[in-house]
Amino acid sequence: MNAVVLDRPGEPLHAADLPRPPLATGDVRIAVSACGVCRTDLHIRDGELAQPKLPLVLGHQIVGRVIEGGSRFAAGERVGVPWLAWTCGSCRYCRSGRENLCPQAEFTGYTRDGGFAAEAVADERYCLPLAGSMSDAALAPLLCAGLIGFRALRFTQDAARIGLYGFGAAAHIVTQLAAAEGREVYAITRNDDRAAQSLALEVGAVWAGGTDDEVPVELDAAVIFAPAGELVPAALGAVAPGGRVVCAGIHMSDIPSFPYELLWHERSICSVANLTRDDGERLFAQVARTPVTTHVEVFPLAEAEAALARLRAGAVRGAAVLTV
Numbered sequence: 001m002n003a004v005v006l007d008r009p010g011e012p013l014h015a016a017d018l019p020r021p022p023l024a025t026g027d028v029r030i031a032v033s034a035c036g037v038c039r040t041d042l043h044i045r046d047g048e049l050a051q052p053k054l055p056l057v058l059g060h061q062i063v064g065r066v067i068e069g070g071s072r073f074a075a076g077e078r079v080g081v082p083w084l085a086w087t088c089g090s091c092r093y094c095r096s097g098r099e100n101l102c103p104q105a106e107f108t109g110y111t112r113d114g115g116f117a118a119e120a121v122a123d124e125r126y127c128l129p130l131a132g133s134m135s136d137a138a139l140a141p142l143l144c145a146g147l148i149g150f151r152a153l154r155f156t157q158d159a160a161r162i163g164l165y166g167f168g169a170a171a172h173i174v175t176q177l178a179a180a181e182g183r184e185v186y187a188i189t190r191n192d193d194r195a196a197q198s199l200a201l202e203v204g205a206v207w208a209g210g211t212d213d214e215v216p217v218e219l220d221a222a223v224i225f226a227p228a229g230e231l232v233p234a235a236l237g238a239v240a241p242g243g244r245v246v247c248a249g250i251h252m253s254d255i256p257s258f259p260y261e262l263l264w265h266e267r268s269i270c271s272v273a274n275l276t277r278d279d280g281e282r283l284f285a286q287v288a289r290t291p292v293t294t295h296v297e298v299f300p301l302a303e304a305e306a307a308l309a310r311l312r313a314g315a316v317r318g319a320a321v322l323t324v
């Protein structure tokens with residue numbers, strides 16, 4: 001089967017003809033039609049995440065149709081495969097609704113092969129049924145950007161005014177989810193990133209500006225999607241007493257030291273790790289009630305490396321998606 005492969009972190013992905021992966025009991029074989037490109041793929045490609053499976057097929061926002069295997073889905077049914085590929089089911093995290101923290105968890109396109117390929121194999125229990133009329137390419141970013149964004153939004157509790165730092169795939173979905181709940185979104189982008197700022201306003205943010213601009217209100221919470229540690233003290237300085245700063249990325253540069261005054265008055269910092277299957281069910285139920293529009297830049301599979309380069313340069317408006 002056609003695939004794009006990472007042999008070693010730091011090296012470009014290359015096209016390869018791989019044998020079809022074997023099916024274990026409970027696995028489904030999926031004909032991939034679209035796969036989102038995530039910043040995490042870039043972190044793995046660039047060697048910023050430890051110990052990926054090698055050689056590796058990246059990609060954890062898979063949309064495709066079941067070919068064979070398992071018992072949960074009919075052949076031809078449209079399914080999504082997210083980042084969480086498998087958990088042990090018996091550790092204290094798995095038994096308390098926190099399978100996202102399972103120390104033995106496996107991840108699609110990281111510890112297992114993902115969706116930058118014509119076919120993918122996944123444990124059917126971790127796949128999500130994808131009904132509805134959204135196109136395959138439009139759905140793909142929901143499977144990580146949407147899911148992690150959804151989980152991060154839940155971590156802001158009932159904050160009415162939310163700052164989103166870094167306005168890419170996740171933020172453009174979260175803005176729509178938050179606006180539908182009647183919250184105000186303030187988008188903070190790189191200075192002079194007019195494309196990201198105009199996208200933010202288009203999808204429902206009430207204000208968009210650069211990191212050097214002063215956010216015009218005191219925020220109740222902030223979510224940081226950009227992998228830049230210096231945004232943590234900046235966001236703490238922008239949230240009101242009691243406000244929470246949620247770090248939603250899997251990787252971030254070091255957080256510089258900051259005066260305790262920024263944390264004082266019950267401000268807090270937390271991170272969001274991975275997702276649970278429950279997050280998936282709740283996000284897609286919410287999207288069925290309140291549709292979201294994803295803005296995607298589509299690339300053919302063979303141009304995966306070019307798509308990653310655009311993401312690295314901050315040039316993607318919305319989300320990048322590969323079509324197979």
Ligand SMILES: [Zn+2]
Binds near residue numbers: 087088092093102104
């Ligand atoms: Zn576990």
Ligand SMILES: [Zn+2]
Binds near residue numbers: 038060
């Ligand atoms: Zn991702």
